[in-house]
Amino acid sequence: MTLATTARYTAYIGIDWADRKHDFCLQVAGGDTQESGVLEHTPEAIERWATTLHKRFGGPIAVCLETTKGPLVNALLRYEFFALFPVHAATLAGYRKAFSPSGAKDDPSDARIALDLLLRHPERLQALRPQSSSMRMLTTLVEERRQVGDAIVRITNRLGSVLKLYYPQVLDWFEHRNTIIFCDFLTRWPTVMHARRARATTLQAFFHAHRCARKGLVAERIESIRSSTPLTEDPAIIRPAQLTMQTLVAQLRVLIEAIDDFDEEIAGISKEVPDYELFASLPGAGHIQAPRLLVAFGEDRDRFIDAAQVQCYAGIAPVIERSGNRCWIHWRFACSTFLRQTFVEWAGSTVTRSAWAGVFYRQQRSKGASHGVAIRALAFKWIRILYKMWKTRQPYNEATYLDALRRHGSPLVVPAG
Structure with missing residues (x-):
C-alpha cells in the first residue's frame, strides 16, 4: 500500500476533471505559492502539459483527482513520473462543505480543495497502482458485459409490455424472452394471425432448427398457436405495437449476440490471469x-x-x-x-x-x-x-x-x- 507520506514529491497537483477541460491547482514541494490553470482535454494538450511539468520539476509528481478511472486517468497513467491519488467524490464533497457551508461549488475551487486534501491529509489517500494489462482488460469486459445484460433486461421488459397490447399469447409460448428463438419467431410471425396461418410442419421445422426437439413441448406450442384468438383486431393498436416490437427485437438480437462475444473474450482473458x-x-x-x-x-x-x-x-x-x-x-x-x-x-x-x-x-x-x-x-x-x-x-x-x-x-x- 503506497501512501502519499511514504515518498517525497517535487510538486503536488489537485485536479477537478470534466468532460472537455480540467481545472488544476499546483504547489511546488516546500513552497507555499499555488498556481492555477485549465487543461484542455485533448491528447495533444495533456502531452504538452505533462512534458512541461516533467521538464520543470522532474519527478515524482503527486496528483489528487476525484476519480479512479476514465479518460483523464488513462492519459495520466502513461507517465511514470505521475503518482495518482484518487479521492472519493463524497470525501471531497464533505471536505468542501466544511469550508463552504452555503453549498457553493466551483471547478477551480474544487481543484484547490483536492490539493489541500493531498497536502494536509496524505495519510487518508492511497496511490493508484495499475494492475496488469490482462486484469485491467478483464475488469472492463465484465463491467461492460453487465451493462449489456442490464440493457437486455430493460428491452425484454418493454417488449413484454408491448406484446401484452396485442399479442400476449407469445409470452406463454416461450419461457425465456432473451433468446434468439424468441426473436426469430416474432420476426417471422409478428401477429397472432400470422402464426395461426403457419402450417404445422413449418412450425415443427422452425422449432427443430432452433434445437427445440422435445416432442411434447413442440406439439403443445403448435396446438396453442392453432387455437389462439387475437386479443384485438384494431389496426390502431396492432400496427404501432408491431413496429415497436420489431424495433425492440432488432435491438435485442444485437445485444444477445454481443453477450456471446463478451463471454468468449472474457473466457480467453481469464486464462491469462493466474488467480x-x-x-x-x-x-x-x-x-x-x-x-x-x-x-x-x-x-x-x-x-x-x-x-x-x-x-x-x-x-x-x-x-x-x-x-x-x-x-x-x-x-x-x-x-x-x-x-x-x-x-x-x-x-x-x-x-x-x-x-x-x-x-x-x-x-x-x-x-x-x-x-x-x-x-x-x-x-x-x-x-x-x-x-x-x-x-x-x-x-x-x-x-x-x-x-x-x-x-x-x-x-x-x-x-x-
Missing part, C-alpha cells in the same frame, strides 16, 4: 461470476488489510450510526454497485450449491429476515472465506470447510457420526 482458478473453484461461480469475483479482489494482495475492508468496499457491510442514546443501521451508499451485485448474486447462487450456505440462508429466513437480507448476510460471511482463500492462494474446498465447521461445533453442519 482465475482460485475463483473458478467456488460453488456456483461458473464462467460469469468467477471472472467478476476475480476482478473484485484484483492482483494486489496488499490492497485490503482484512476481510472487513473488502466487506465495506463492496457495500456488503452495513453502516452503523450513533448519536447520543440513538443507534441505527442502514444500507451502505458509498460503494460500487457493480461489486455489491457481484457478491450478492453469487452468494444467492450458492444456496443450492453449498451445504452450509443453504443451512445458513434457511436459518436467517427462520429468524424473520427477508430474502435480500439473508443473501447479503450470506455474502458477508462468504467474503471472509474468499479473502482468506485469496491471501493464501488456496482454492476453496467444500469438504475441508465443512470439516472445520464440525470441529468448531458450528450449527451450520450436522455433527459427523
Whole structure:
C-alpha cells in the first residue's frame, strides 16, 4: 500500500476533471505559492502539459483527482513520473462543505480543495497502482458485459409490455424472452394471425432448427398457436405495437449476440490471469461470476488489510450510526454497485450449491429476515472465506470447510457420526 507520506514529491497537483477541460491547482514541494490553470482535454494538450511539468520539476509528481478511472486517468497513467491519488467524490464533497457551508461549488475551487486534501491529509489517500494489462482488460469486459445484460433486461421488459397490447399469447409460448428463438419467431410471425396461418410442419421445422426437439413441448406450442384468438383486431393498436416490437427485437438480437462475444473474450482473458482458478473453484461461480469475483479482489494482495475492508468496499457491510442514546443501521451508499451485485448474486447462487450456505440462508429466513437480507448476510460471511482463500492462494474446498465447521461445533453442519 503506497501512501502519499511514504515518498517525497517535487510538486503536488489537485485536479477537478470534466468532460472537455480540467481545472488544476499546483504547489511546488516546500513552497507555499499555488498556481492555477485549465487543461484542455485533448491528447495533444495533456502531452504538452505533462512534458512541461516533467521538464520543470522532474519527478515524482503527486496528483489528487476525484476519480479512479476514465479518460483523464488513462492519459495520466502513461507517465511514470505521475503518482495518482484518487479521492472519493463524497470525501471531497464533505471536505468542501466544511469550508463552504452555503453549498457553493466551483471547478477551480474544487481543484484547490483536492490539493489541500493531498497536502494536509496524505495519510487518508492511497496511490493508484495499475494492475496488469490482462486484469485491467478483464475488469472492463465484465463491467461492460453487465451493462449489456442490464440493457437486455430493460428491452425484454418493454417488449413484454408491448406484446401484452396485442399479442400476449407469445409470452406463454416461450419461457425465456432473451433468446434468439424468441426473436426469430416474432420476426417471422409478428401477429397472432400470422402464426395461426403457419402450417404445422413449418412450425415443427422452425422449432427443430432452433434445437427445440422435445416432442411434447413442440406439439403443445403448435396446438396453442392453432387455437389462439387475437386479443384485438384494431389496426390502431396492432400496427404501432408491431413496429415497436420489431424495433425492440432488432435491438435485442444485437445485444444477445454481443453477450456471446463478451463471454468468449472474457473466457480467453481469464486464462491469462493466474488467480482465475482460485475463483473458478467456488460453488456456483461458473464462467460469469468467477471472472467478476476475480476482478473484485484484483492482483494486489496488499490492497485490503482484512476481510472487513473488502466487506465495506463492496457495500456488503452495513453502516452503523450513533448519536447520543440513538443507534441505527442502514444500507451502505458509498460503494460500487457493480461489486455489491457481484457478491450478492453469487452468494444467492450458492444456496443450492453449498451445504452450509443453504443451512445458513434457511436459518436467517427462520429468524424473520427477508430474502435480500439473508443473501447479503450470506455474502458477508462468504467474503471472509474468499479473502482468506485469496491471501493464501488456496482454492476453496467444500469438504475441508465443512470439516472445520464440525470441529468448531458450528450449527451450520450436522455433527459427523
